[in-house]
């Protein structure tokens with residue numbers, strides 16, 4: 507049986523699990539791949555760091571470049587843009603195949619690295635980069651390649667789902683739950699990439715590129731995080747039979763493809779509303795398949811290593827079988843919509859003076875901007891006249907630009923004391 511040299515870059519949360527599986531499950535992996543997958547070395551920063559005693563010390567090296575140059579397959583689990591990018595480019599240029607979980611790098615340089623892989627007849631796979639253990643990239647690019655995807659909505663960041671879910675179930679404030687997520691090890695020490703939506707935006711870039719056969723760029727993705735979501739927003743959502751989730755959405759319309767990440771109101775009977783804790787799920791709509799949902803662990807060392815190993819076996823099988831790589835489907839032009847062109851429904855919270863004519867004035871502004879109102883509810887009058895009332899308006903689908911103009915005009919009315927929230931709504 508052929509032996510393939512596998513170089514592992516990085517021995518952190520995911521890398522250490524990949525090393526464990528490569529060593530412990532070698533016979534099974536050889537059967538599945540049709541080749542021995544020999545762990546030829548592990549690139550680390552510091553040889554002195556205490557590590558898993560099951561991993562032979564002789565495998566560790568600080569010379570990542572030499573390790574890459576001697577490999578048939580390179581698994582990159584360093585994270586960050588460099589030296590990960592340079593090492594992956596080097597491996598592909600050598601004709602070696604690469605597996606990575608590095609969504610930040612792929613969102614920034616995916617098109618270039620995919621082109622480099624094709625140029626050198628190498629494979630580049632990254633199932634671990636989106637929704638960890640959940641098989642989602644291969645279902646999109648292989649299983650659904652005979653269909654036409656119309657929309658993807660994903661809960662693709664475990665940290666933010668944990669926070670929003672805890673706010674929903676306990677009524678706690680954002681800061682308190684974030685501290686809890688950090689204590690439980692879900693959030694990073696600096697959780698900015700999670701809570702500001704950047705991690706989800708990188709994953710949205712990758713998902714949208716594969717689903718719509720285009721090279722999207724991170725700059726094509728409108729991104730809002732969850733830091734402005736208050737306990738009051740969560741309670742208002744609950745009262746309306748809804749839940750707030752941070753969604754990565756990529757949707758095809760007649761004009762192009764809108765890709766966005768933002769907190770979203772979902773009706774509680776939507777399948778994504780049932781995704782709790784740090785779990786991830788991706789909801790896919792395709793013309794012929796209809797609605798599909800993929801659910802599971804989106805993070806964690808062993809779950810993410812499962813996706814890495816699946817890619818490794820798949821890559822090894824093709825190296826063993828040889829021959830040309832499958833022709834890549836013709837790439838479609840990038841038709842990313844600007845954020846202003848994206849259409850969705852909105853829920854707007856207003857605190858208004860409770861006096862005659864206010865509703866009519868607000869409704870007139872919506873009509874003037876062609877934003878159609880689906881539902882309107884008034885609550886919390888604190889006196890019969892001269893007090894304030896809370897209005898909650900849900901709209902039919904309209905463009906972001908029309909909605910922004912409507913909200914600005916409504917906010918300028920004397921009778922409108924505060925726009926308490928503007929949230930997008932998805933699902934029926």
Ligand SMILES: NC(=O)c1ccc[n+]([C@@H]2O[C@H](COP(=O)([O-])OP(=O)(O)OC[C@H]3O[C@@H](n4cnc5c(N)ncnc54)[C@H](O)[C@@H]3O)[C@@H](O)[C@H]2O)c1
Pocket residue numbers: 515516517518519520521549550551570582583584585586588589607608609610634635636638804805806807810
């Ligand atoms: N942890 C997860 O749940 C998860 C899920 C999906 C994807 N990913 C991705 O997988 C990758 C690895 O994540 P992780 O959680 O294992 O990170 P980690 O920080 O635990 O591990 C990265 C390791 O690489 C080492 N490293 C960094 N630069 C190096 C260099 N120049 N030379 C040698 N070693 C270097 C670090 O010291 C660290 O041990 C990242 O791209 C991450 O985005 C992680």
Ligand SMILES: N[C@@H](CCO)C(=O)O
Pocket residue numbers: 637638662663664665666692694700705804805806
């Ligand atoms: N920080 C990420 C890790 C997985 O990519 C999350 O919370 O989902």
Ligand code: NA
Pocket residue numbers: 633634635636637638639640641642643813
């Ligand atoms: Na995945």
